Amino acid sequence: MTGLKSFPLDLSSQLTAISTQCSECGACVKSCAFLKHYGTPSAITRNHDFTQVSFLAMAYECSLCGLCTAVCPEKLEPSRLFLTLRRIFVAAGHFDPSVYRTILGYEHRGRSRLFAYQGLPADCDTVFFPGCNLPGSRMATTLHLYEKLRSIIPALGVVLNCCSKPSHDLGRQDHFEAVFGELRHTLQGQGVRRVLVACPNCYTIFHQYGEGLSVQTIYEYFAVEPGTVPFPSAWGAISVHDPCAMRNSEGIQQAVRKLLSAFGLEQVEMKHQGPRTLCCGEGGMVSTVRPAFAERWVKLRRKESGGRRLVTYCAGCCGFLGKTMPTVHLADLLCQPEAVRLDKIPVTRPPLTYLQRLRLKRRLQQLLR
Numbered sequence: 001m002t003g004l005k006s007f008p009l010d011l012s013s014q015l016t017a018i019s020t021q022c023s024e025c026g027a028c029v030k031s032c033a034f035l036k037h038y039g040t041p042s043a044i045t046r047n048h049d050f051t052q053v054s055f056l057a058m059a060y061e062c063s064l065c066g067l068c069t070a071v072c073p074e075k076l077e078p079s080r081l082f083l084t085l086r087r088i089f090v091a092a093g094h095f096d097p098s099v100y101r102t103i104l105g106y107e108h109r110g111r112s113r114l115f116a117y118q119g120l121p122a123d124c125d126t127v128f129f130p131g132c133n134l135p136g137s138r139m140a141t142t143l144h145l146y147e148k149l150r151s152i153i154p155a156l157g158v159v160l161n162c163c164s165k166p167s168h169d170l171g172r173q174d175h176f177e178a179v180f181g182e183l184r185h186t187l188q189g190q191g192v193r194r195v196l197v198a199c200p201n202c203y204t205i206f207h208q209y210g211e212g213l214s215v216q217t218i219y220e221y222f223a224v225e226p227g228t229v230p231f232p233s234a235w236g237a238i239s240v241h242d243p244c245a246m247r248n249s250e251g252i253q254q255a256v257r258k259l260l261s262a263f264g265l266e267q268v269e270m271k272h273q274g275p276r277t278l279c280c281g282e283g284g285m286v287s288t289v290r291p292a293f294a295e296r297w298v299k300l301r302r303k304e305s306g307g308r309r310l311v312t313y314c315a316g317c318c319g320f321l322g323k324t325m326p327t328v329h330l331a332d333l334l335c336q337p338e339a340v341r342l343d344k345i346p347v348t349r350p351p352l353t354y355l356q357r358l359r360l361k362r363r364l365q366q367l368l369r
């Protein structure tokens with residue numbers, strides 16, 4: 001492995017902040033298998049020479065969930081450091097895309113002519129952007145969401161595309177900025193000013209990089225006037241799993257709880273929720289290189305759920321947690337409450353998800369003809 005000639009300035013300042021201010025209190029280490037393995041952020045900066053590319057690769061074992069940053073009494077940002085290390089690894093030319101070919105292929109297809117679609121009616125300045133996972137896993141719910149939103153916003157458009165969060169999180173920053181920049185530019189050029197999203201990852205990307213576009217989640221949108229369909233008490237109490245991409249979005253967390261209250265569901269908060277929520281295990285694509293670290297998050301979440309059903313608002317979290325515990329997507333609850341009540345929500349698994357996305361595109365093209 002080759003070395004880097006010097007630290008990029010941003011990395012130097014982050015390393016200095018951590019090495020001089022981290023008191024090694026251990027708050028960030030408690031729940032994180034990655035930090036348990038490598039030590040406190042201060043120990044990591046002491047024990048690793050990041051001018052050596054071989055040390056940079058360890059950043060791909062961090063889930064980028066941000067819990068360390070949320071709990072740090074010194075207001076340090078270890079999660080930002082690990083993303084920076086990923087970016088430097090890529091910039092140094094050492095990233096091997098074949099390791100992540102499944103997720104990168106998924107992202108690429110989401111942007112391709114075959115899967116992407118823009119339906120923009122006359123006078124459209126607001127679009128629904130459902131992302132990739134929801135349309136693939138829950139085609140009927142996605143279509144229902146669009147119809148529900150369009151009954152309120154008659155000129156609502158729809159955009160099927162990928163926000164390219166996987167490239168962002170893998171540190172492929174130049175690539176990410178090029179492809180997302182093109183998407184943003186295209187939308188703005190067609191008069192779009194507001195984007196309604198269903199996916200927390202899309203929200204994060206539009207919020208951080210969607211300059212000139214306002215972004216809102218459908219959960220905030222529907223929370224203003226929630227429909228009330230009380231659930232039978234037999235369903236029992238539920239707990240909300242906040243996706244880590246939403247840990248700093250208190251308004252969205254509250255909107256979700258408001259919607260669940262409107263459904264008559266009793267909610268029990270878990271120890272890690274809101275700003276201190278846990279990763280579902282899927283974050284940072286860690287399971288590709290360190291499945292044991294990803295599994296550790298799932299185990300913690302299962303323990304905290306105490307056997308209760310989880311409700312979340314991210315299709316990725318729903319899929320990852322749903323492998324080992326009952327997990328419901330709030331979008332299904334909003335669109336198909338009866339099916340959810342009867343545990344009969346059809347969830348499509350890969351590779352059939354691609355077929356569902358093509359079916360959705362066809363249906364939307366017919367609707368917007």
Ligand code: SF4
Nearest residue numbers: 032062063065066068
């Ligand atoms: S996995 Fe999460 S808590 Fe652990 S270091 Fe990475 S961002 Fe921080």
Ligand code: SF4
Nearest residue numbers: 022023025026028072
């Ligand atoms: S929580 Fe902050 S101060 Fe404590 S060990 Fe982690 S980075 Fe250091």
